[in-house]
Amino acid sequence: MKVMPAVATASMIRRGIGDDHICTLIFDRPESGANIFDAATLDELNEHLDFVENDASLRGLIIASAKKSIFIAGADLKTLLQQSQSGEMREFIAKGQRIFNRLADLKIPTVAAIHGASAGGGYEVTLACDYRIASDDPATRMGLPETTLGLIPAWGGCTRLPRLIGVEKAAEVILKGKLYSPKGALSLGLVDEIAPRDQLLDRAREKMRAGKRKLEGRAPATPGSPELAPPRQTGNRAPEHAYQIINKTLSISPDESLRMELEAIVDLGKKESTQNLIRNFFLAEKYKKGTPSRTATERVIHAAVIGAGVMGSGIAQWLSSRGVTVILRDIAREQIDRGLANIEKTYADAVKRGLMTEEKAKQGRARICGSTAPMELRDVLFVIEAASEKMNIKKEVFRELTMEAGPKTIVATNTSALPVSELADVTVSPEHVIGIHFFNPVSRMKLVEVVIAKQTSDETRERTLAFARQIGKLPVVVRDSPGFLVNRVLFPYLLDAAELFESGLEADKIDSALVQWGMPMGPLRLIDEIG
Template sequence: SDLLLGLPAALQLIVTGKLLKPSAAKRAGLADFIVPRERFEDFVHHRIALGAPKRRLSLTGRISLLPGARHFIASQVKKAVLTKTRGLYQAPLRAVEVTMRASVAPLPKAMEIERHAIQDLALTPATGHLIDLFFRKEEADKKPWPRGVALPVHHAAVVGAGVMGAGIAHWLASRGVRVLMQDISTDALARGMDRMHGLLKEGVKRRAISRVQMRDTLDRLTAEHTRVPLTHEQIIIEAATEDMALKKKIFADLAARCGPDTVLATNTSALSVTELAETLPHPERVIGLHFFNPVHRMPLVEIITTPHTSDDVIATATAFVQKLGKTPVVVRDSPGFVVNRVLMPYLMEAVRLYESGIPAETIDEAMLEFGMPMGPLRLLDEIGLDVAAHVGRTLVAAFPDHLAASDLLDRMVSTGRLGKKSGEGFYKHGARVKRKTVKHDASELEHVQHRLALLLANEAARCAREKLTQPPESIDLAMILGTGYPPFLGGPLAWLRELGAENAKLELQMLAATTPQPNAFEPA
């Protein structure tokens, strides 16, 4: 690709692994022609007769051939890679080195350089974890539920036109499902439709979809504020406020309006799906479908099953999520399910460390260096401190032996500091706010990082012991896709195995003894 594109463009594609659509590949210089499949053979014979097309490097490509330019370009690419990855991924840096050496070597030598680099990288733990992750995700994306019969879903209803409801409705419609979005508030419906228009326009702007696809998606969407029959819908997804009494009322109404085989799903992030199901005449058709926000970007959907859920309903939900292009992880109903259950002790401990006097920037930096895409306190600001406090109270009530409520979060919420949406949480937010530069102490960073990483792993081990997923390794997949846990580490359970069970147990016991009770450090 260096010979085709010039070094700058080639390196950009190589280190990012970016895939190009045919039109983009032609603009970049990777392809000369784009030919319809049915004309391909005739076109090839025609081009062979004409001879190879003449190629001319771009200006930047020609500049990269000048003495010294190659090393400058490589150093700039390396700098960009280190900024983005913090040096946690070896492959992009090795790719720059191989490109620099191989592009000026004879072909046999160039192939040898590349082969040795691949062999070296293949032996690293990170490669093993990433290959394992690839196959686990492929299996989750394609393998049907082993029991029951999956019914096809062509029509769906989404109840609630808020951020999550509109996000789910948009995604379903964009994947070919006819969607009826319901809300008792016409204002909420209007805001929901505006939100969907915005998502579609952004997709067109980024060339992710065409204007025709945008039109077709909108054609599959219907908004309704009255109690219309729901007998044609194969699945109904409730995405109302996290209030059990409200959800029970909504589900009683839905059960009266839908067909006998309609799957009733809730998008709750922490409330008991079993309690909700047991209020209905046919609890076997109730299931949880926990989409993550923002729906159009987050690949994971937790499928929450209750003791009553039938295999047909689980099979239908699994096939439906796969049809949407999302990755399903089937989880037994338990407070917080898997992702929020594992995440919440980690977030609460980060708040406790902040209360002890460690700066928010240091706590977040520690976990960025670990490989998380965002530090825990900045994540809390993104989620909303009111939402986090609500989920926290739900989990504290369920697990009082190892979780404690955060008085600090409650105080911040009571004073209107809700995070990014209010302009201030653990950080100040806004276009004019400059991020504060903090000098970090290396030993403090290491202390915070190991403490929080152990908490994530220990809670994941508790979930595995309780058999919330089958196989237990699905917990690792859920945490990588749902929280951005570093893929190269393989997930919290994989990290724990590499640390060693006895080492982890000793460290957790020491932390449990030196941390105010209740705490989540007691070994699982």
């Protein structure tokens, strides 16, 4: 059934009432691809709830979005960052809690029809509804990632989610801060149903027949449950605050739990670590988008990876998972087989962790062709060399590659430290040579260093940056100098830690100090890990 013309119009939210007396509130922020919750949007939602509460003829309410790939992205982070510095965060969070409580207390059934990303406050508003139905579109993902930004879900996430799915599952969702696919969300209980996008509103109407949902509250967590083990202390104190609320929420009233949420997020907002995490988020988003290129870049459909070792097979797997067909080449069949086995393991792990379906993994595997024979690469737009970190071997590979490559082919090296300009010198088209340094494991590390040799053309640079973003990586442009960026920073850091250890300071104290500061692991443990 189509929604009748809106009886009221707001700048952020459209309201419509069908002839079945079901009201639909459609979030559609003007001139933006995303919906967010700022003060103005919260005020407009509050006004719509005034209308809904006062219209006795309404039989139900649906919350939906008009955006192509975003349901609601959550609270406006720029506002939160400013408020964390000015001390105004308390009123903003309290306002959101009051309005979401009004939604939860409506006497008519409410359904969130979720299409697109539903993160943070964008998912918390759905928790204030009786039911949640998600589209089966790949763009639809949901979760509560606040702890990764040094905050906690404070619009009812730490209070309502444990009552919906239980303390253990809620702890897993909130403390890890992941976004889940529709199937992953369904298995956890984050949504009640999955529907095709074009059937989403109809299914939401059907769900109304179930009436108001009664949440009695789930049982406390199982003693010793790994999901409810206290998070290890780091410079980011948000998981610890969230854990305390989740662990206590079922033994106190929802109002008391919401007060705990409010106090926790206000306290966290004052911390320098939280403000830095939010700033880092904006910096990462900036690098993902990059600066607009003056020339249009061709999408890479075919690529080749030379070297089937750990890095080469990891790069090939990642490219294939992003829709690129890949020739994986090495000198011996044994190495190809070992590389393909690594790729199979990575795909199997992704399926097991719910990061992709078995069908998507099957399609990805099919995009990889292993070969030991030299072949024409004229139709390949991007070749990535991932051979042994020995200059003489890499030079030999580059001499051969530039003879096989087409006139538009970029030949890149994955070296972590060797001079790219020296490799470009042995080729017939040095302007097409560049460094693109992936980090291990490729499937989990977002950053890539794009290393500009002295011969690299501007066109090669722009095409490489576009390719890195096409495959979902975060590129940072660096000079062709020793260690590039990451290793140039990393090795002095590791050497300083080693010198402290040699001077008699205990290893645990060194590592603990850096973990408390915010590093994911201490420097001495990192040395043990990477060898």
